[in-house]
Amino acid sequence: MSARHDAGQGSSGLTRRAVLQGVAAVGGLVLCLHESGRIAHAGVAPPKYGVDAEPGGAVENPLIFVAIHPDDSVTITVARPEMGQGIRTSLALVVADELDAEWERVRVVQAPGDQARYGNQDTDGSRSMRHFFQPMRRVGAAARMMLESAAAAHWGVPVSEVQAERQRVSRRGGEPSLTYGELAEAAIRESVPAPDRVKLKHPGQFRYIGKLSTRAIDGADIVSGRARYGIDTRLDGMLYAVVARPAVLGGKLVHYDARAALAVPGVVRVVEIASHPQPPRSYPLGGVAVLAHNTWAAIKGREALTIQWHDGPNAKFDSQQFQAVLEQAVRHPATVVRDDGDALTALRGAGTRLEAEYYLPFLAHASMEPPAATARIVDGHCEVWAPVQDPQGVRDLITGLLGMKESDVTVNVTLLGGAFGRKSLGDFAGEAAVLSKAMGGTPVKVMWTREDDIRHDYYQAVAMERLEARLGADGLPVAWLHRSASPTEDATFVAGAEGEDDGEYGMGMINVPFQIPNIRLEIPKVPAYTRIGWFRSVYNIAHGFAIQSFIDELAHAAGRDPRDYLLALLGPSRRVDPRTLSDQWNYGESPMRYPLDTGRWRAVIERATREAGWGRTLPKGRGLGLAATYSFMSYAAAVVEAEVDSAGRITVPRVDIAFDCGPQVNPDRVRAQLEGACIMGLTLAKYGSITFKGGRVQQSNFDDYALLRLPEAPREIHVHVLESSFDVPLGGVGEPGLPPIAPALANAIFAATGRRIRRLPLGEKLA
C-alpha cells in the first residue's frame, strides 16, 4: 500500500459556501443542490445528501489513506485539517480500528489540498466525523481484507481460514502468523474490495472507536514545542512579510511612500498587493507589504510606511447607527419564510402578549494563532504551507490569483492554532502566494499581527432578533412571530446580497418544532458593510440566544417553571420531518436519516437539569438558567449557575451540559469540545463585541477585544454525554455545544437578579 502525494486532477470547485449561498445567490449547480428534492420528484435525479452532496464526496480507496511499512509501522493519511477538534487522532483511530492496527505504531500524515484524490476536505459545519466515519471505517476494513487475502494466498488456503488481529494475520490451526509489515507488499497487489463487500466490525469489537483512552496523535509534539503551526514554517532564504491593508473594506491605495520603511535595517523590499473589485470573496484585501529578513523588521517597516488610502463606499459604516437600522428592520413586515396558521391574527387576541428584541454584535474569531502562511514558487510550481480549513478552496484561490494550472499549486496543511471558521477563507495564503510571485519565487511568510487579525476578520454577523408571542389560557403560546435581521455571509461572495439565506435561517430559527398553532417567521433584508464569515455555530448563536431567552421570558410571564415550560413547548417525543417545518436545508443531510427528534431534545434537557439539581434552593444573588438547542444534527442543553454580587459582578461557578451527538467516536474529544464551547459561549456573552466607526473596526488586540481568562472559567464544568448505539447516525460535535451557553447564562442572571439580558455583551458586570 502506498501514500503517494501528487497533485490531483481538477475538482468541481463548488464549496459549502456556494451551497450556503442558496437560492438568492448564484445559479446552476447550486440551485440543483438546493432543489434536488424537487428535481427528484420530477424524476430527474435522486437527491444527494451528506458527503455525497459535497464537492469531492468521499474517497474510500485504502491505497490512498493507508501505508504499511516493512518495519510494521502504519501511516494513515488524514485529509481533514486539524484545528483543535482532534480530527487527526479521531479519523486515524477509525481507520486503525477497522484495520486492527496497533495504535502505538500509527503515524499520521496530513494530506495536502486535493479533493479529487482525497474527497472533500472543507472542514467546517461539524461534518468531518458525520461524513467520514463510515467511509474511513471501510478504508480500514478494506485494507485489512487485502492483508488477509494476501496471507491466504501465501498459505494457499481460502480467505475464510485466516484472520487478522492486532497487526498479524493468523491461520486457523496454528501456523505461525504473518505480520502486516511482512504482508504489505503482497497486499498491495490484491484487488481493493468494493465498498459493499467490505466487512465491518460489530461495534462490540471496537478497540479504539468509542473508547476513552486513545493517545492524541499530536499531544507529545504539542507539549514539547515541536508541533508545527502555520506561523512556524521556515524555509531557506525565506522573507517575512507584514502587510498594511485598507482599514475600510473596499478601500484603495492612492499613494504610498516607502523610503522610511526601506531604511529600517532588515527590510528588503516594499511591494504593493493589488486589491480586487467587491465582493471581497477570499481574495487578499490589497495594500502594501513590507518584506524583511525577520518579522520584527517587517513590523517596524510597516510602521514607517506613509500611505494614503481612498476609503470607498463603506467609509460611513457605523455599527451603532446600524443598530437602529436593524431595529427598524425587525419592526416591519419582511419576507415570510414559514407561516403556520395565522400568527398575525392570533397575536391580536386577548391575554398576555410579550415582545422582545435581542441584539448580538459582530464577533471576531481571534484564534490564538493569527493568520499566517508561507509560499514559494520553484520551476513554475507554487507550494504553500498554511493553516487552512479548506485547502482545496485555497488551492483554487491561488490557482486563480497566479494564473497557474491547478496541478502547479500545492497547498500543504499545517496544524491550525485555532480557527473557528476564520481559516475557512484563505486570503492570507493568497497574500503569501502573490508576494512570492512578486519576489521571483522567493519563499515568503506572511505574518498577521493580532491587530491585523481583529481588524480584517470575516466577522460573525451582527444580529437583531425580534420575537412576539401571545399566551393562551394554559400559559403556552398560541402565536409566535420571529424576525431575524442579520447580514448574510453570501454578501462576501455576491455583491448586494441581503438578509439571511435558507442555510442561515435554517440554523435554529426555521425549524422550531414547538407546539404552537400559529408560527410566522420573517427575514428582513439588511446589507453587509464588512466581510461576513462563519464563526463556530454561526447563525445558531443569535437564534439560540433569542429563542431560548424568549422562552424563559414566556415561562416567567406564565408563572411556570422554565424547564417544564420548555418541555411543554417541545411536546411529546416524536420525529419531525424538517420539511414539515419549512426547513428544506437540514444542514445538507437527508430529512429521513436525520429527522428532528424531540425525544432526544427532551432527554438532554432532562439530563442537564437533573445533574445540575434544577429547582434547588440557592443563596441570594445566585440563579440557575437553562437553554437547549439543536444544531448540526446534535442536541445540547446547558444549565448555568450564575452569581451576581452587590456590585453587579458576574461569576459562573458551575455549568452542566448534556449532549446527544449520537454515537461518540472519540469520547474524550467530544467532552473537550463541549468544555471549549462553554468557555467560548461565556466569552461571547461577557465580552464579544466588534464595533465599526467610519467603516473601521475599533478593536485591535486582547486589551479591547477581551477573551475569558482562566480565573473566570467555571470551577466546575460537568459534561454529560448521552449514550447512543452505533445504529444512530452521527451528529456534529465541534459547534453544537456553543449556542445554549449564552442564553443559559442570561436566564441564570434573570433567576439571580430579576434582570433580563437582551443585549450582548454583558461586560465585566451588570451596568
Add this chain to the structure above:
Amino acid sequence: MPLTLRINGRFVAVEAHADTPLLWVLRDELGLTGAKFGCGMGLCGACVVHVDGQPVRACVTPVSAVQSRPITTVENISADRVGRAVQDAWLAVGVPQCGYCQAGQIMSAVALLRQTPQPSDDQIDDAMTGNICRCGTYPRIRAAIHRAAQHLRETP
C-alpha cells in the same frame, strides 16, 4: 549588534538589534518556534519563556535585556523534573486542543509549581491569568496543574 544568549543550557551567538523582542530572535533567528506569537503586547502569554527561572513574555522583552542570562524555552522544559511532571500531566488530562497556547501555559505552570509546589485554585488563578486559551482548555489546565503537583509530591 552581535549578542550572546544562553538558551537551554547553551551559549549561542546571534545578530540582532538591541530592541528586537526576544520572541523574534528565538523564532526567526534560532528556529526555536515553540514559543508562539499571540498578541505582541504582553496580553496573552503565548510567548512565555523562562529567564533566570522566572516566566517572561518574550514578545515584550528586548533581546538586549536578557544577554547572558539563562533562558529556557518549552523545547528544553523536559530537562527539568517539574517540567516533565507538567508535560506528563498535560497529556494524561488531555489538555491541548489546538495546542497553540500550550507552550506558554506549560511555561507558566512550571514556574508556578517551582514557586508553589502545592498551589490552591486561587493561586492557580493568579499564576495563569496571563495565559489566554481561545479553545477553552482552562478546566483541564487547572486539573493538570493539580495532577502534576500531586505527582511531584508523591514521587520525591
